Amino acid sequence: MSGSEHINRNRAVDWGLKLYVLLAYAFVFAPIAASFVFSFNSDRFPSIPLGDFTLDWYHAVASDPLVWEGLRNTLTVGVIVGVISTALGFGAAYTDYRYKFFGKQVYLALALLPPTIPVIILGLAMLAYLSRIDLSGNALSVIISHVVVCAPFAMAVIRLRLNQMDPALEPAAWNLGASEWQTMRHVILPFCKPAVFGALFITMAVSFDEFAVAWFVSGLNETLPVKVLGFLQGQVSPRINAIGTFVFVTSMTLVILAQLLLTGRGAKARLAAAGQE
Amino acid sequence: MERDTLVSFEGVVKRFGNFTAVQRMDFEIKKGEFLAIMGSSGCGKTTTLRMLAGLEAPTEGTIRLSGKPINHLPTWQRDTPMVWQSLALFPFLNVRENVEFALKMRGVGKAERRRRAEQWLDRMQISEFAERNIAQLSGGQRQRVALARSLVVEPEILLLDEPLSALDAALKVRMQAVLKTLQRETGITFVYVTHSQSEAFSMADRVVIMSRGVIEQIGTPQEIYRTPRTKFVADFLGSSNIFSGKVASVSEGAMEIDAPSGRMRLALPDTARRSRPVPGSTATVTVLDTRMGLSVARPADAVNVVPAKVIGEEFVGATATLYLETDHGQEIRVQMGHEALENLPVGIGQRLYAHWSPADGHLVAEV
Amino acid sequence: MRSRLSLYGLTFSLPLLVWQLLFFVFPLVFLVALSFWTVKNFTMTPDFDTVNWVTMFSRGVFWQAYGTTFALATVAAALTSALAFPCAYAIAFKLSDTARRWAVFLMVIPFFTSYLVRVYSWQIFLSDAGIVNVMLGYVGLGPYGMLNTKGATLVGYLTLAFPLVVLLQLFSLAFIDRNLIEAAHNMRCGRMRTVFEVVIPSARVGLVIAALFAFILSFGDFVSPIYLGGGDPTTLSILITDTTKSGQQWPRAAVIALTMIATLLVVAFVAVRFAYAGRASKEVGK
Numbered sequence: 001m002s003g004s005e006h007i008n009r010n011r012a013v014d015w016g017l018k019l020y021v022l023l024a025y026a027f028v029f030a031p032i033a034a035s036f037v038f039s040f041n042s043d044r045f046p047s048i049p050l051g052d053f054t055l056d057w058y059h060a061v062a063s064d065p066l067v068w069e070g071l072r073n074t075l076t077v078g079v080i081v082g083v084i085s086t087a088l089g090f091g092a093a094y095t096d097y098r099y100k101f102f103g104k105q106v107y108l109a110l111a112l113l114p115p116t117i118p119v120i121i122l123g124l125a126m127l128a129y130l131s132r133i134d135l136s137g138n139a140l141s142v143i144i145s146h147v148v149v150c151a152p153f154a155m156a157v158i159r160l161r162l163n164q165m166d167p168a169l170e171p172a173a174w175n176l177g178a179s180e181w182q183t184m185r186h187v188i189l190p191f192c193k194p195a196v197f198g199a200l201f202i203t204m205a206v207s208f209d210e211f212a213v214a215w216f217v218s219g220l221n222e223t224l225p226v227k228v229l230g231f232l233q234g235q236v237s238p239r240i241n242a243i244g245t246f247v248f249v250t251s252m253t254l255v256i257l258a259q260l261l262l263t264g265r266g267a268k269a270r271l272a273a274a275g276q277e
Numbered sequence: 278m279e280r281d282t283l284v285s286f287e288g289v290v291k292r293f294g295n296f297t298a299v300q301r302m303d304f305e306i307k308k309g310e311f312l313a314i315m316g317s318s319g320c321g322k323t324t325t326l327r328m329l330a331g332l333e334a335p336t337e338g339t340i341r342l343s344g345k346p347i348n349h350l351p352t353w354q355r356d357t358p359m360v361w362q363s364l365a366l367f368p369f370l371n372v373r374e375n376v377e378f379a380l381k382m383r384g385v386g387k388a389e390r391r392r393r394a395e396q397w398l399d400r401m402q403i404s405e406f407a408e409r410n411i412a413q414l415s416g417g418q419r420q421r422v423a424l425a426r427s428l429v430v431e432p433e434i435l436l437l438d439e440p441l442s443a444l445d446a447a448l449k450v451r452m453q454a455v456l457k458t459l460q461r462e463t464g465i466t467f468v469y470v471t472h473s474q475s476e477a478f479s480m481a482d483r484v485v486i487m488s489r490g491v492i493e494q495i496g497t498p499q500e501i502y503r504t505p506r507t508k509f510v511a512d513f514l515g516s517s518n519i520f521s522g523k524v525a526s527v528s529e530g531a532m533e534i535d536a537p538s539g540r541m542r543l544a545l546p547d548t549a550r551r552s553r554p555v556p557g558s559t560a561t562v563t564v565l566d567t568r569m570g571l572s573v574a575r576p577a578d579a580v581n582v583v584p585a586k587v588i589g590e591e592f593v594g595a596t597a598t599l600y601l602e603t604d605h606g607q608e609i610r611v612q613m614g615h616e617a618l619e620n621l622p623v624g625i626g627q628r629l630y631a632h633w634s635p636a637d638g639h640l641v642a643e644v
Numbered sequence: 645m646r647s648r649l650s651l652y653g654l655t656f657s658l659p660l661l662v663w664q665l666l667f668f669v670f671p672l673v674f675l676v677a678l679s680f681w682t683v684k685n686f687t688m689t690p691d692f693d694t695v696n697w698v699t700m701f702s703r704g705v706f707w708q709a710y711g712t713t714f715a716l717a718t719v720a721a722a723l724t725s726a727l728a729f730p731c732a733y734a735i736a737f738k739l740s741d742t743a744r745r746w747a748v749f750l751m752v753i754p755f756f757t758s759y760l761v762r763v764y765s766w767q768i769f770l771s772d773a774g775i776v777n778v779m780l781g782y783v784g785l786g787p788y789g790m791l792n793t794k795g796a797t798l799v800g801y802l803t804l805a806f807p808l809v810v811l812l813q814l815f816s817l818a819f820i821d822r823n824l825i826e827a828a829h830n831m832r833c834g835r836m837r838t839v840f841e842v843v844i845p846s847a848r849v850g851l852v853i854a855a856l857f858a859f860i861l862s863f864g865d866f867v868s869p870i871y872l873g874g875g876d877p878t879t880l881s882i883l884i885t886d887t888t889k890s891g892q893q894w895p896r897a898a899v900i901a902l903t904m905i906a907t908l909l910v911v912a913f914v915a916v917r918f919a920y921a922g923r924a925s926k927e928v929g930k
Contacts, residue, residue, distance in 0.1 A: 010835065016903035024731040025750060028807060030763030032757050034775070038768060046768045048778050078859030088660040095657035107657070110664045116857075118864020118908075120881045121901040122671075128678050128894055129671035148668045171332050172365035174352045176379035176426070180652045182353075186378070190369045190786060204754045212866070216888070228760045232871055251756040259749070 039241035057242040070227040081146040082204035089154025097162040114154045137219025145213045150206050154199035161195030187264030194261040201258040205251040283308045289338035298324040300490040304516035313481035321490040330398045331355045350476050359436040366411045373407040376425045397425040417448050434466040445595045508561050517563035524554045537605040538583045543638030561641050568637035569611040571629050579632035587627045648907040679898035696895045713879040720801035720862035724809045725855045732813035754807045763871050792874025800868025816850020852919035
């Protein structure tokens with residue numbers, strides 16, 4: 001599709017479009033980059049020209065026990081949410097892959113819809129419902145709510161992987177004497193392993209960044225993003241940049257890990273793929 | 278049931294919702310034979326194989342393996358390994374682990390597993406690839422892994438679902454030889470599903486031809502080729518000319534038919550006596566394209582002569598196939614060597630006379 | 645035989661079903677019940693009273709917020725779609741395969757950065773002494789009051805929805821048969837006309853769905869209207885947070901939330917109908 005398409009192209013239009021793409025990415029990444037840059041900037045009210053390089057904001061954040069508590073909450077919640085969401089998502093993805101049954105459309109709708117409901121509504125509904133069954137105001141309520149939102153992502157990731165599986169693989173294992181459970185353990189799970197870890201990291205990353213629902217239901221056990229919301233409500237503070245940069249690096253590490261697992265699958269597999277061609 | 282029967286299908290029917298994939302099937306598979314099930318896509322051949330493997334349950338009827346009904350035995354409790362069209366090798370396991378898989382599932386110990394896998398890797402000449410990933414193998418090597426993986430449990434029967442369809446022509450012929458030799462040496466019953474006539478006829482001891490969920494004919498390749506039982510089979514094999522008409526007269530050892538292209542005479546073999554056709558009924562005759570002759574002038578001595586004009590020709594290797602059309606729109610194909618062809622004017626539209634001996638006409642059961 | 649749900653199958657299918665019923669469906673259903681409860685002396689009592697609905701629906705501020713939110717979300721959906729389309733189009737048709745993969749990867753990154761931090765970052769750009777005004781000052785313009793305006797709110801909505809819309813548009817553009825475009829050129833359909841006559845109709849479903857998502861995201865967002873728009877004019881989402889977090893009037897918040905869900909359902913239904921409208925008649929012709 002690239003350079004070889006010659007006569008029907010207008011160079012000016014092409015370059016104009018490419019420039020536009022650069023501008024679009026500049027718009028998308030401007031706030032991310034600014035947050036990174038200003039987290040090392042000494043001015044209390046960040047603007048240009050830049051002030052001096054400083055790690056003060058990181059110090060300020062690191063010496064705030066509430067931030068540490070928030071981080072601890074975030075990590076605990078994120079890991080648990082990741083594990084539960086991935087397990088539930090795997091089950092749903094496998095169900096969709098393997099079975100046909102009456103009401104499957106409804107099942108899939110339930111499995112995939114939650115992320116399309118505005119978080120603020122979900123937050124309110126969760127708060128009202130969970131406090132009714134005496135579950136609100138603690139980390140557990142955040143975990144419960146986050147799994148609702150995260151499980152669909154895990155399901156989508158794993159379902160895509162199952163799509164890549166030769167439909168004959170599972171019956172082939174049965175045919176070779178493996179029971180359904182054995183096949184799950186020795187064929188389906190190994191095949192889905194990269195996607196399972198990918199889903200784990202992606203759901204963790206989603207949970208790390210989610211603030212609205214957490215803000216509604218968390219009570220005193222605030223997660224880090226909820227803390228950030230608190231900073232925002234209080235006074236503008238470059239500490240947000242420091243936390244933002246930290247959360248960004250953490251999330252990106254998880255996402256890149258997931259990406260490597262989902263597409264790369266290591267140099268070994270790439271070598272194998274090359275041999276295939 | 279005969280003593281050398283391994284598998285029997287007794288009134289087996291398979292429906293998927295409103296669709297009947299297999300209708301009332303009765304046939305037997307003999308111990309140690311190479312049986313090919315052949316037909317176009319959707320004829321029920323793969324469903325038949327999958328029922329035997331335990332991947333589909335028959336809607337009606339009974340399937341017996343060594344005399345025992347196996348209808349409700351799940352596939353993992355049968356010893357009916359299958360070689361899949363896609364091969365279905367486990368991509369996350371290496372060659373050795375693939376071959377050991379079935380043994381591992383049966384709880385065979387590690388050392389024993391390794392020993393038996395080694396044996397089959399050796400036999401299939403893939404020992405040197407034992408530690409490789411599946412993705413690193415060529416098509417032919419994968420075939421061998423798939424075979425080793427299925428045969429490592431030393432089953433009585435091996436099911437093959439179009440395993441060669443992904444290979445190129447040259448490799449296909451080589452693998453056919455491998456399969457045939459393997460079957461002969463091991464004595465394992467092979468049930469081979471294919472849509473390819475050349476695969477079925479070159480390897481199988483017996484061929485089952487299916488159409489729309491019904492068995493059209495079972496027989497040796499020779500029988501089916503020379504004496505197709507139904508018009509469908511003759512059509513499907515594509516190497517016969519088919520004439521239909523009214524029976525004009527029946528005498529000892531011969532009969533005459535009035536077809537649109539003229540009166541035809543054919544010899545009646547003794548085997549046809551039992552169901553001797555009645556004058557006035559409809560009959561269908563097939564004549565192999567290799568048994569047809571062509572001439573420019575009307576041959577004086579020939580009994581069966583049909584005038585037709587040339588509509589096309591096709592060359593495959595040393596033989597040529599001429600396509601002609603009679604005045605009644607009936608297509609006639611004639612196969613001949615290049616030498617024979619050289620003496621004939623075969624331009625499009627050329628009028629020629631097709632002729633054949635009464636002994637080469639074959640009466641099929643009208644369906 | 646193998647497709648019947650067994651103990652084995654239920655082990656995998658039930659957990660998610662139970663979880664989503666308990667913690668997704670029930671909370672939403674409970675929200676409906678809650679909207680009929682009454683609040684006396686700061687405590688809620690189960691009831692069946694339409695007072696919350698009547699109160700909310702008779703308030704001017706509610707309808708004002710509704711109008712503002714709906715209008716802002718509509719503008720955001722249209723603006724995001726219009727701005728994203730040339731970008732998605734260029735990525736789909738003008739970039740090499742490698743560049744396209746990178747473009748997609750980069751567009752995914754924003755999903756894993758904190759939206760809050762990005763909104764705060766926009767404050768740095770848009771405030772009175774912010775980056776944009778300083779830069780404008782260099783060329784002798786401004787300063788302009790950009791923060792706490794509807795424009796700033798829209799910048800926030802764009803931040804939220806733009807990456808998703810580009811990806812969804814890109815996804816639908818990727819499935820267009822390139823031969824269609826060449827065929828159009830071949831029949832003397834010009835470059836621009838081909839975009840409007842061939843590309844957009846072909847990608848119609850994806851484009852509409854992308855706009856729908858932009859609408860949903862903007863309609864429900866409370867961060868941009870507060871921290872970039874300054875909380876004025878009030879949107880429905882701000883109304884919900886205020887009513888819940890400060891007023892303790894959960895039943896009234898439930899009324900707002902349910903109204904929002906109803907609106908979204910109607911919009912989604914209309915959008916999907918619109919997306920597939922042209923298609924149904926075409927498929928009859930096939």
